[in-house]
Every structure is written in structure tokens, then in C-alpha cells.
Amino acid sequence: MDLSNKIRQRRTFAVIAHPDGGKTTLTEKLLLFGGAIHVAGAVKSNKIKRGATSDFMEIERQRGISVATSVMGFEYRGLQINILDTPGHEDFAEDTYRTLTAVDSAIVVIDAAKGVESQTRKLMNVCRMRNTPVMAFVNKCDREGKDPFDLLNELEKELRVKTVPLTWPVGMGATFKGVYSLYRKKLSLFTSQDKQRVDDHVVEFSDIASPELEAHIDRFADKLREDVDLLQGVYPSFDVNGYLAGSTAPVFFGSALNNFGVQELLDAFCEIAPHPRPTRTDARTVDPFEEKLTGFVFKIHANMDPNHRDRLAFLKICSGTFERNKPYLHVRLGKQLRFSSPSAFMAEKKTVVEAAYPGDIVGLHDTGNFKIGDTLTEGEKMTFKGIPSFSPELFRYIDNADPLKAKQLAKGVDQLMDEGVAQLFTSALNGRKIVGTVGALQFEVIEYRLEHEYGAKCRWEPIALHKACWIESDSKDQLDDFMLRKHANMARDKHGRNVFLAESPYALQMAQDKFPDLKFYFTSEL
Numbered sequence: 001m002d003l004s005n006k007i008r009q010r011r012t013f014a015v016i017a018h019p020d021g022g023k024t025t026l027t028e029k030l031l032l033f034g035g036a037i038h039v040a041g042a043v044k045s046n047k048i049k050r051g052a053t054s055d056f057m058e059i060e061r062q063r064g065i066s067v068a069t070s071v072m073g074f075e076y077r078g079l080q081i082n083i084l085d086t087p088g089h090e091d092f093a094e095d096t097y098r099t100l101t102a103v104d105s106a107i108v109v110i111d112a113a114k115g116v117e118s119q120t121r122k123l124m125n126v127c128r129m130r131n132t133p134v135m136a137f138v139n140k141c142d143r144e145g146k147d148p149f150d151l152l153n154e155l156e157k158e159l160r161v162k163t164v165p166l167t168w169p170v171g172m173g174a175t176f177k178g179v180y181s182l183y184r185k186k187l188s189l190f191t192s193q194d195k196q197r198v199d200d201h202v203v204e205f206s207d208i209a210s211p212e213l214e215a216h217i218d219r220f221a222d223k224l225r226e227d228v229d230l231l232q233g234v235y236p237s238f239d240v241n242g243y244l245a246g247s248t249a250p251v252f253f254g255s256a257l258n259n260f261g262v263q264e265l266l267d268a269f270c271e272i273a274p275h276p277r278p279t280r281t282d283a284r285t286v287d288p289f290e291e292k293l294t295g296f297v298f299k300i301h302a303n304m305d306p307n308h309r310d311r312l313a314f315l316k317i318c319s320g321t322f323e324r325n326k327p328y329l330h331v332r333l334g335k336q337l338r339f340s341s342p343s344a345f346m347a348e349k350k351t352v353v354e355a356a357y358p359g360d361i362v363g364l365h366d367t368g369n370f371k372i373g374d375t376l377t378e379g380e381k382m383t384f385k386g387i388p389s390f391s392p393e394l395f396r397y398i399d400n401a402d403p404l405k406a407k408q409l410a411k412g413v414d415q416l417m418d419e420g421v422a423q424l425f426t427s428a429l430n431g432r433k434i435v436g437t438v439g440a441l442q443f444e445v446i447e448y449r450l451e452h453e454y455g456a457k458c459r460w461e462p463i464a465l466h467k468a469c470w471i472e473s474d475s476k477d478q479l480d481d482f483m484l485r486k487h488a489n490m491a492r493d494k495h496g497r498n499v500f501l502a503e504s505p506y507a508l509q510m511a512q513d514k515f516p517d518l519k520f521y522f523t524s525e526l
């Protein structure tokens with residue numbers, strides 16, 4: 001098969017949700033319906049549940065799971081589908097943001113009772129930054145939830161996308177009967193006694209006005225007719241181009257736990273989700289159909305084996321064919337590298353691959369060559385853009401607690417930052433190192449991993465800071481003036497960029513007011 005057909009077959013996406021929304025359950029059901037696994041329970045939750053066991057044990061357990069499920073690839077209806085896993089804990093949200101740079105579309109799971117939650121909003125913002133096409137799955141319809149019309153309004157308002165329902169729930173909570181596919185005109189029903197199984201008769205209706213509808217859903221028939229009437233009046237018919245442009249989100253209702261509405265979602269996904277799309281670099285836009293290989297590293301996973309310091313770098317292929325043992329240019333290092341055992345991920349198995357194509361993710365064994373955002377090409381000098389780094393909100397000074405292990409500490413901190421665990425800043429005032437994170441758990445992760453993987457000990461000292469933001473100005477005078485006045489609050493990030501460490505929202509506001517020509521950035525792109 002030629003390259004262009006292989007590209008057209010590939011669908012690379014992520015399932016995203018606020019913790020507990022049902023991401024793990026839905027992912028598993030997609031694999032089950034897609035035939036990639038045969039029993040439920042194969043995909044373990046990668047949530048870190050506090051209090052269950054020691055947090056460190058949980059972190060290790062989570063890391064073990066996440067390497068196994070980083071990419072779940074399977075073939076379905078002639079398509080090669082790659083689901084990229086994202087961490088289940090909010091403190092690791094940055095990993096999720098970065099993973100979103102490697103997908104061509106996303107499915108966002110919403111809890112029908114809770115609606116749009118804080119993490120859903122943030123994740124959708126990242127999708128919008130990149131115009132990633134998104135489908136929404138309203139989950140847990142088997143529980144009492146919000147009214148579906150209200151949910152659609154909430155999705156539109158909160159996520160700032162147009163919504164178009166493609167399926168519709170019949171009843172909700174205890175009376176949840178099933179879903180009606182508005183585009184297929186098919187009704188899928190629950191067997192009321194056993195909600196774990198899908199009723200194998202799917203009823204087709206070309207006209208739901210037919211009195212036969214009553215025979216299937218009785219008193220819910222009229223309500224469904226009314227709802228469908230209203231939906232047709234209010235919502236435009238589904239426009240696939242709006243979805244592909246990231247401005248319209250088709251919405252599906254169901255219950256992942258009960259296998260309900262999942263088939264409809266998967267079918268629609270196969271029909272409309274995009275194959276790999278062009279990707280931006282600092283030099284030009286790369287088309288996936290180009291002959292020459294390009295790709296970027298969006299995730300680095302430290303090896304679980306403490307005797308080997310090697311790591312696995314996850315490369316998203318953006319164009320061309322990746323071949324085992326062929327030399328590629330590591331653009332940042334200006335060095336040719338070849339890979340003798342690149343791995344691909346099929347269901348839960350990791351295998352060495354000879355070749356991989358745009359949309360695929362390959363795992364590359366790395367002895368410290370890679371950082372997040374690194375680009376591989378066949379010689380062209382360019383770097384993929386758009387891997388976000390968010391302004392951290394929690395800060396601590398990191399000090400060496402074992403004078404004999406200073407080197408190990410420096411190396412450990414350096415490598416953990418390359419993996420994207422946290423961000424490191426150097427204070428302009430005193431030269432001390434400051435670690436900034438988005439979640440408190442990262443400090444525990446860093447301390448634990450420094451000790452277990454690098455034999456180093458660190459000590460934390462809290463600093464009361466509100467936010468770190470990157471600053472830039474076209475006026476050098478103003479920038480110099482700002483840096484002089486705010487010397488005590490200035491730092492540099494790992495790439496040498498200027499960062500302002502604001503002590504409070506007030507201090508930040510004051511700085512923005514006083515220096516109107518200065519740009520304050522709360523995200524930076526690698």
C-alpha cells in the first residue's frame with residue numbers, strides 16, 4: 001500500500017475528561033467495541049488515588065500503567081486507530097496538554113450530572129489553540145443528570161464551540177431507555193434488567209412518527225418526537241467542515257459503563273474523524289503526504305528499571321516514512337541518530353517496528369538525547385511549534401540535601417525537566433533554583449525520583465509566589481527598565497528566557513498597568 005493510503009487510514013486521538021468523568025471507562029469500551037481487547041477491565045485506571053497506599057507507591061504504579069497504555073493502537077474497519085492516553089490526575093495536566101499536540105482529534109467526556117468542569121474547560125482551551133476537532137460524549141446518562149438541552153447550552157457557552165447533537169437520550173437516570181441516532185435514524189435500546197449488555201436489536205425508524213415507536217419505548221415516544229422536533233428547529237444540520245475546523249462539536253449521549261451510545265460514537269468517529277493533518281514548524285507547514293520523514297517528541301518516559309538510565313521518547317510522525325536503522329537529523333543537536341529498536345504500540349503490546357507512518361507514535365530508546373519538542377528530519381533544519389508550556393502556579397526553592405551528591409542532583413533535575421515533569425527557573429536575585437509546577441504532587445514525584453533514580457537528595461523551601469509569566473517587549477528600554485525595577489522578582493527559564501515571578505495577582509496587575517508595552521505571557525511555546 002502506498003504512503004498516501006496509509007495516511008488516509010490513520011486516526012490518532014485522545015480521550016479527555018475532568019477526573020472521574022469516565023475517560024478510562026470510555027477508552028476501554030472503545031477498545032472493546034473496536035475488537036482490540038476482549039474483556040473489560042484490561043485498561044487500568046491511571047488515577048492516583050490519595051490515601052489508598054503511600055503516594056510514592058501510587059506514583060510508581062501509575063507510571064507503570066502509563067507506559068503500557070501510552071498509545072493504544074488497533075485496527076478497525078480498515079482504519080489504524082491510535083488512542084493516546086493522558087494522565088488521570090489533575091496535577092499532571094501538563095502531560096495531557098502536550099499529548100494533545102500529537103493528536104489529530106479528541107473526544108471530550110462530560111459527566112451528565114456535573115456538566116462542564118474546570119479541567120474540561122482547560123483541556124478544551126488547548127484544543128481550541130490548535131483548532132483540534134472535538135467530539136463530546138455526555139456520559140453517565142444512566143444516572144440522574146442535567147436536562148440534555150441544558151447540557152447542550154452549557155457545552156456551547158462554557159466550551160465556546162457550536163454543538164450539534166448526533167444522538168439523543170431517551171429518558172435519563174433510572175428511566176434511561178437508550179439513545180436515538182439523529183443521523184442514522186436508529187433507536188438503540190437497553191435491556192432494562194441487564195444494563196451491562198447492549199440489546200442486540202437496534203430498531204430502525206425512517207419516521208419516528210410511526211405508531212410502532214410506542215411499541216418500543218411506550219410513554220417516551222411522544223417526548224422523543226417533541227425533542228427531535230425542537231432539535232431540528234434549533235440546531236443546524238451537522239456540518240462536517242465545521243467539525244474539522246474545530247468550531248463545531250458533535251455531541252453524543254450514553255453510558256460508557258453500560259456500553260451505551262459507544263457504538264454510535266465509534267461509528268461516527270470512523271466516518272468523520274480526520275486523518276493526520278498539516279503541522280506547523282518554525283520554518284513552514286509540513287504536509288503529512290510529503291515523502292521525507294519529519295516528527296517531534298511530545299513525551300518522554302523514564303525507564304522503570306532503575307539499573308538502566310535510558311528513557312523512552314515518544315515521537316509523533318508528521319510526514320514521510322520512519323524506518324528502523326535509517327539515520328535522521330536531530331535538529332537541536334545537529335546530530336545524526338539511528339534507532340535499532342523503535343517500538344510501536346498495538347493494544348497493550350509493544351513491538352519493534354520496521355516502519356511507521358504519519359499519525360503513528362514510535363517509542364525511541366533514549367540515553368539523554370531528547371527533550372520535549374525535539375524534531376527529527378531527513379536533513380531539513382526546522383522545529384515543530386506549538387507544544388505548550390503553562391505558567392506554573394506552585395513554587396519551591398530546590399536545595400541540595402546531600403553535599404556529596406551535587407552532580408547527581410543537577411543531572412536528575414536537568415533530566416526531569418527535559419521530561420517535562422516541572423519547570424526550572426533561576427532567580428536573578430540570588431541565583432537559586434526554583435521549581436515551578438501546576439500541581440503539588442509533582443514535588444513528591446521529583447523528590448522520590450531524584451532519590452530512586454539518581455541517588456540524590458533534595459530539600460524544598462516554599463516561596464509565596466502567585467504566577468510565573470514570560471515577558472517580552474519591542475522596546476528594549478522598557479524591558480531593561482522593568483528588569484531593573486523588578487530585579488528581585490526576575491528569573492530565567494531553562495531556555496534563558498526572561499520570566500517575571502509575580503508575588504500576587506495585585507502585583508501582576510500593577511506590573512501590567514505600569515508597563516503597557518510589555519507583553520506578559522501565561523503560556524509559552526517550545
Ligand code: G4P
Binds near residue numbers: 017018023025140
Ligand atoms: P476517569 O478516567 O475520567 O477519571 O473516570 P473513570 O472511567 O475511572 O470513571 C470514574 C467513575 O465513574 C468510575 O467509578 C466509573 O465506574 C464510573 N462511570 C464511568 N462511566 C459511567 C457510566 O456511564 N455510568 C455510571 N453510573 N458510572 C460510570 P468509581 O466508583 O470511581 O470506580 P470503579 O470502582 O467503579 O472502577
